[in-house]
Amino acid sequence: MIKLVIKKKINILLQKYRIARKRHIEIRKFKDPKRIKIYSQIELTEKQKKQIDDFYLSNYGKKIPYTWHRYFTAFTGSFDPQYFPELLFIPEFERYMNPNQSYVNVFADKNVLAAIAAGVGVRMPKSVVSSVNNILLDKEYRLIDWNSLETLLGEGEYFAKPTVDSDSGRGCRLLDCKNNNMLHALKKMGCDFVVQEKIVCSESISRLHPASVNTLRIMTYVWKEKIAVAPVIMRIGRNGSFLDNAHAGGMFIAVNNDGSLHKYAFTEFRERFYEHPDTKIIFEGYVIKNLEKVIKEAIRMHSALSQLGVINWDFTIDKNEEPILIEANTSGGSIWLFQIAWGRGVFGENTAEILQWMRGNRV
Incomplete structure (x- = not known):
């Protein structure tokens, strides 16, 4: 009995430490000039x-710094x-929602995600070769x-692209097998x-910036025994880069439920565009077709990863x-x-109830 009490106290202390460390990381980001x-x-x-x-x-039981609201x-x-x-969000909401690391x-x-997606009929880019723990496999896992x-x-x-410990396009590369350095x-x-x-994107997506695979970022979360969907955004490449990530210099824009884009796209450090700087396509009212299909697939995938x-x-x-599902971001959601x-x-x-729920989970 004493061992269980001690173990519980240690777990609480560890959780407090992890939350404090994550909070420190988020605060440090806003010391960037x-x-x-x-x-x-x-x-x-x-x-x-x-x-x-x-x-x-x-709702949360505490005041918060005004920094993020100002930003x-x-x-x-x-x-x-x-x-x-x-x-x-990252130190607490994600930790409480995804408690099992x-x-x-x-x-x-x-x-791993590719195998799960195949099992529920959600399409991902076709794999030709994969390396798992330094073991090379073909598309049939031979x-x-x-x-x-x-x-x-x-x-x-x-x-x-790397399959673990990778984000923001880090480590991704285009391979031309005519290049003798491909194996290297x-x-x-x-x-x-x-x-x-x-991947060859649809016309409505490709036209915005043909050099990159422009993606729809969809956040799903379980709330009141249902899978809720946050407002959708789209990430778009620029300057001929094959990456669309904001951290890699790409831009992002809000997408309405009917697939139409908002007036302005932004970059991470507040550049603002009403048209794409490369293709000159005006964003406002431009429609991405079949958004509703994407949302259904996101919900289906989350059901499989409940x-x-x-x-x-x-x-x-x-x-x-x-x-086409590109990847799942299970931590560090932006x-x-x-x-x-x-x-x-x-x-x-849902914000008020979510804060109240977090307050109840606070250690």
Whole structure:
């Protein structure tokens, strides 16, 4: 009995430490001079500060710093007391929603995710070769060796990416098998990676920036025994880059339920565009077809991964107008993307109850 009590106290202390460490990371991000420059341009009124204090005190039980509200407001000029700071999202909301770190890690593995997606009929890019813990496999999961890899790939063009411990496009690369350095490039990718056929996006997605696979970011979360969907955004590449990630220089924009884009796309550090700087396509009213199909597939995938309470999905739509799942982000969800793009809190009418729930889970 004493051992159980001690174990429980140790677990509580560990959880408090992990939350404090994550909070410190989020606070440190806003010591970046680029971010300081952005939020310093906005001073909240006393009325706005009171709205934030009242809302968070009554639901979360504590006041929060105004930094995130200033930052989000600076992008669009839209103030919302229900903006949800990353100070609470990653350290607490994600941790409470996804308490088992083993599931978080396993489902983030793109090689594992592909097998689950195939089992529920959700399409992902076709895998040609994968490496799992330094073991090479073909698309039928048969063992192969490096000597046969070049023959297997032929002279095609592929997309290679790490399958674990990767984010923001880090480590991703385009492979041209006519290049004699292809095997060397793959060997530098580590023990866990996948080589996929290149995706050809639908016309409505490709036209925005043909060089990149532009993706729809969809956050789903389990709430009141249902899978809720946050407001959708789209990430778009620029400057000829094959990456669309905001951290890699891409832009992001809000997408209405009918697939139409909002007026402005943003970059991570507050560049704002009403048209794409490369293709000159005007964003406002431009329609991405078949968004509703993507949302249905995201919900289906979350049902298959119901061990987790919140997941950020990256989807695109292929040349046949069908959804393609790119990856699942099971931790470190970038809710700032949604809130900047939409100019309002990511959880909308659920925000108060979510804060109350977090208050009840607080250790």
